[in-house]
Amino acid sequence: MADRPRVVVVGAGIVGTMHAVWAQRCGWDVVHLERDDEPRSATVRNFGLVWVSGRATGEELDLAVRARDLWEAFASDAPGVGFRPDGSLTVVQRPDELAVLAEVAARPDAATRQVELLDADETRRINPAVRGDLLGALWCRADAVVEPGRALGALRDSMLGASNGGGPTYRYLGGRTVTAIDTGRVTDHTGAHHTGDLVVVCPGAEHHAGPLADLLGNAPVRRVMLQMMQTAPLAERLTTSVADGDSLRYYPAFDVPARAAMEPPAEVVERFALQLLVSQRAGGELTIGDTHHYDEPFDFACDETPYRELAARLERILGAPLPPVVRRWTGVYSQVADGAICWRDQPADGVWVITGPGGRGMTLSPAIAEQTWSAHLGVDTPDPVGVGAT
Ligand SMILES: Cc1cc2nc3c(=O)[nH]c(=O)nc-3n(C[C@H](O)[C@H](O)[C@H](O)COP(=O)(O)OP(=O)(O)OC[C@H]3O[C@@H](n4cnc5c(N)ncnc54)[C@H](O)[C@@H]3O)c2cc1C
Secondary structure (H helix, E strand, O other), X not given: OOOOOEEEEEOOOHHHHHHHHHHHHOOOEEEEEOOOOOOOOHHHHOOOEXXXXXXXXXXXXXXXXXXXXXXXXXXXXXXXXXOEOOOEEEEEOOHHHHHHHHHHHOOOOHHHHOEEEEEHHHHHHHOOOOOOOOOEEEEEOXXXXXXXXXXXXXHHHHHHHHHHOOOOOXXXXXXXXXXXXXXXXXXXXXXXXXXXXXXXXXXXXXXOOOHHHHHHOOOOEEEEEEEXXXXXXXXXXXXXXXXXXXXXXXXXXXXXXXHHXXXXXXXXXXXHOOOOEEEEOOOOOEEEEOOOEOOOOOOOOOOHHHHHHHHHHHHHHHOOOOOOEEEEEEEEEEEEOXXXXXXXXXXXXXXXXXXXXXXXXXXXXXXXXXXXXXXHOOOOOOOOOOOOOO
């Protein structure tokens, strides 16, 4: 057997999984530890949006474009990821919102984002399900979607396949709560030790207690809770993901002069930091959100007010009643508060901790993990983009 270096990755959300993917591709054996049998945190609760359109010009946009290409490349080896290059429509219903879109579409980086301003008829041509009330939309062809409920398993299966095919080994150990982390050694709740040349810890929003939280020290990270819901399948295909005009208030890409002139947010928008985002699952169901709650402890119950508001907004855009809502849930992500892309630190020799990508972690994780391996660990990262399925 080849004498390969070994990494122990802790946390099997998308950030940990992408670090494992890159490790194996770089020729490292991987031991992957996860508290739950199957991960059930932020990654499986999200929209699955690979969202380039809203990213800030500069490093964040460059990383998002790279990440989108990496998602596509990894999905060619792991089709269960469900990557679909569907693009998105940010649909607006008021002239002040349209003015923001016009400025965004005229920016020098519009080509990088692949954005284009559409009038109402053009919008309906791109997405015929959008039959309701609208003035126009920003069409972003770079945006894409993956299946959050299946992506982690598909990536793990692909690593296992490579491992069984004679590549660097991949071993997933679910149902193991990590209780101690030292240089070269991780201990789980069964008392088992897992040794490696490197330890990579991706704890998600585990900020408050335990050995993973201890690694974060005084990192400038906060937790954010969101409310989400899902409908029964919609009879027709949404050919793009959809956002509404209130999303312009949050994403840095929309920070153009016209944004300052937007009408003040409605009371419900301000109270729940609400915007409409919609992605369609492979089976036709609509994943709909979201709200943002910053004050801890988070309420244990879901508030019905934003759900009613979001459903009414989507019905207005589609010009049709929604299928029944069949699932509601909350999710919590970790967000770095110092303007960085994520929190990436080496709290001990050979121990790295990476978290805090906020509401863009599903999008950016392939590129964040590539950066860890190439820029921070100095490892040669073979570029999978454009190579095709192996
Ligand atoms: C509702 C919602 C919607 C979102 N929508 C999008 C979107 O559409 N697009 C986008 O780009 N981003 C989105 N995000 C953000 C994105 O989901 C997160 O940034 C990303 O999933 C974070 O991944 P992670 O691996 O860091 O964390 P997690 O997915 O939380 O994974 C961390 C893992 O670590 C494990 N763990 C913790 N402690 C231990 C321990 N002691 N031992 C072993 N394992 C441990 C946990 O069990 C967990 O599985 C959304 C987030 C939420 C909550």
